[in-house]
Amino acid sequence: MTYRKRRSDRDGTFAGSTPQRAIIDIGSNTVRLVVYGGAMRAPTVLLNEKVTAKLGRDIATTGKLADEAVELALRGLARFALLLEDLAVDDVEVVATAAVRDASNGPEFVAKLRAMGLEPRVISGEEEAILSAHGVIGAFPDARGIVADLGGGSLELVRVGEGRASAASSLPLGTLRLPEYRGRGASEMRKALDKAIRKGGWDLAAKAPEDNGALYLVGGTWRAMAVFAMESTRHPLSDPHGFELDPATALALAGTLAELHDGARPRGRISTMRMEKLPDAAVLLQAMLTRLNPVRIVFSSWGLREGLLYDRLPPHGRAQDPLLAGISAFASQRGAPPTLAARMAAWTLDAAPAREHGSERLRLAATTLALAAMQIEPNVRLPQAIDWALQKRWIGVDGKGRAMMAAAIAANGNQLDLPERVRLLASPEALEEAIRWGLALRLARRLGARSPRSLQVSRLLVQDGVLLLRLAQSHAALFGAPTEKDMKLLSGRLGLGWRVEIVADEALLDQPA
Numbered sequence: 001m002t003y004r005k006r007r008s009d010r011d012g013t014f015a016g017s018t019p020q021r022a023i024i025d026i027g028s029n030t031v032r033l034v035v036y037g038g039a040m041r042a043p044t045v046l047l048n049e050k051v052t053a054k055l056g057r058d059i060a061t062t063g064k065l066a067d068e069a070v071e072l073a074l075r076g077l078a079r080f081a082l083l084l085e086d087l088a089v090d091d092v093e094v095v096a097t098a099a100v101r102d103a104s105n106g107p108e109f110v111a112k113l114r115a116m117g118l119e120p121r122v123i124s125g126e127e128e129a130i131l132s133a134h135g136v137i138g139a140f141p142d143a144r145g146i147v148a149d150l151g152g153g154s155l156e157l158v159r160v161g162e163g164r165a166s167a168a169s170s171l172p173l174g175t176l177r178l179p180e181y182r183g184r185g186a187s188e189m190r191k192a193l194d195k196a197i198r199k200g201g202w203d204l205a206a207k208a209p210e211d212n213g214a215l216y217l218v219g220g221t222w223r224a225m226a227v228f229a230m231e232s233t234r235h236p237l238s239d240p241h242g243f244e245l246d247p248a249t250a251l252a253l254a255g256t257l258a259e260l261h262d263g264a265r266p267r268g269r270i271s272t273m274r275m276e277k278l279p280d281a282a283v284l285l286q287a288m289l290t291r292l293n294p295v296r297i298v299f300s301s302w303g304l305r306e307g308l309l310y311d312r313l314p315p316h317g318r319a320q321d322p323l324l325a326g327i328s329a330f331a332s333q334r335g336a337p338p339t340l341a342a343r344m345a346a347w348t349l350d351a352a353p354a355r356e357h358g359s360e361r362l363r364l365a366a367t368t369l370a371l372a373a374m375q376i377e378p379n380v381r382l383p384q385a386i387d388w389a390l391q392k393r394w395i396g397v398d399g400k401g402r403a404m405m406a407a408a409i410a411a412n413g414n415q416l417d418l419p420e421r422v423r424l425l426a427s428p429e430a431l432e433e434a435i436r437w438g439l440a441l442r443l444a445r446r447l448g449a450r451s452p453r454s455l456q457v458s459r460l461l462v463q464d465g466v467l468l469l470r471l472a473q474s475h476a477a478l479f480g481a482p483t484e485k486d487m488k489l490l491s492g493r494l495g496l497g498w499r500v501e502i503v504a505d506e507a508l509l510d511q512p513a
Contacts, residue, residue, distance in 0.1 A: 125170025411438025
């Protein structure tokens with residue numbers, strides 16, 4: 001089979017997304033394969049498969065990788081290697097963390113991986129911390145504070161600020177090792193963990209929270225904790241990435257979770273394995289909140305693997321906006337290329353710009369997603385498109401921004417009665433601003449059926465307190481009943497009068513598009 005034929009075959013495997021890179025992450029608790037496509041600044045996960053091998057379960061007692069765990073891990077890794085070969089993914093990074101680097105039989109395990117064609121890199125605790133921090137920086141470019149990546153074998157702590165990571169360290173406080181600290185109860189455990197954190201050089205309790213910055217929590221157990229909090233409060237969003245808590249609320253949550261009994265049943269989207277680890281992790285969080293004294297707590301789904309991708313980006317790639325990169329790649333596959341969205345956003349700028357509550361990057365993102373939504377069948381369009389805005393994992397946007405995108409999408413479809421889950425996430429003023437974005441886009445989109453020419457022969461302006469649509473004489477017939485209705489809708493929302501002005505074609509050529 002030719003390379004071109006194989007590439008054609010794999011291009012159709014993931015609904016138009018081409019698998020470009022893969023990472024195999026050999027951790028102390030799980031061995032995971034993730035295949036990525038889309039824009040690498042905000043990559044799309046095309047395949048995410050794990051094996052819960054628990055390679056690090058006996059490290060503390062025997063210093064070795066358990067034979068049964070090694071067998072289970074190798075079985076999964078052999079499957080991963082075959083999948084990557086069949087998918088023709090050649091760009092593969094294999095990294096091993098705490099369990100393999102700490103085990104006396106780690107080199108033997110690595111040799112077996114090489115025998116099956118994999119090229120693993122055993123990374124140090126400091127490198128693991130830096131990579132996790134780079135994942136957080138990729139997700140939150142303005143991140144400032146401390147990243148805490150909780151794995152099975154270790155807890156990585158590292159400072160972040162101004163796009164850089166520093167003061168990285170690795171502590172033997174992973175979820176598989178936390179039971180060693182239980183002692184006679186949660187109180188003794190908390191004291192022991194507090195001592196371990198201080199011994200590791202982390203004691204910011206005397207500093208002001210504003211100086212310490214945020215605490216960014218990375219790792220599956222932390223995410224399970226966020227999901228627990230979101231489900232307990234019936235939060236309107238489902239993705240824990242970017243979920244925030246103030247320190248007092250986080251401490252109360254940790255107190256609740258620390259009291260869960262052993263053998264807690266799975267809850268909602270939280271597996272039995274994660275539920276079992278939550279009580280110990282909660283006590284660890286209590287100690288961390290005391291010692292690190294953050295101004296707020298932020299949960300990040302981006303960590304080590306995303307840090308590996310981020311590190312390989314050229315400077316101009318890192319500088320890209322992750323929200324726009326992700327939405328542009330997504331929308332391009334749904335009939336809304338970035339150039340079209342940019343034209344529409346420019347055409348509507350004078351009448352409905354981003355003002356007090358949004359930003360132009362958010363308005364462009366909303367415009368792009370709203371245009372893509374028009375390719376959905378009308379009978380399912382609105383709920384599905386609102387789910388895109390609210391529930392899909394976008395990077396670089398908070399709950400308020402998601403709600404504003406959803407409001408713009410709804411208004412673009414002339415649905416002005418917003419669902420409660422949208423109204424819970426943003427103020428009425430912010431949603432009103434976004435509704436105006438959507439109504440202006442509706443006018444732009446319907447004026448000339450999205451044709452580039454229709455945007456070239458028209459201008460939408462606000463002049464002397466009036467919403468003005470200026471049309472070239474050659475395209476005067478574009479002003480039909482739908483356009484008149486859209487003008488009335490938008491002008492009414494803006495609190496302005498409106499009028500249409502037909503001008504010579506040459507008059508528009510001298511004006512910026």
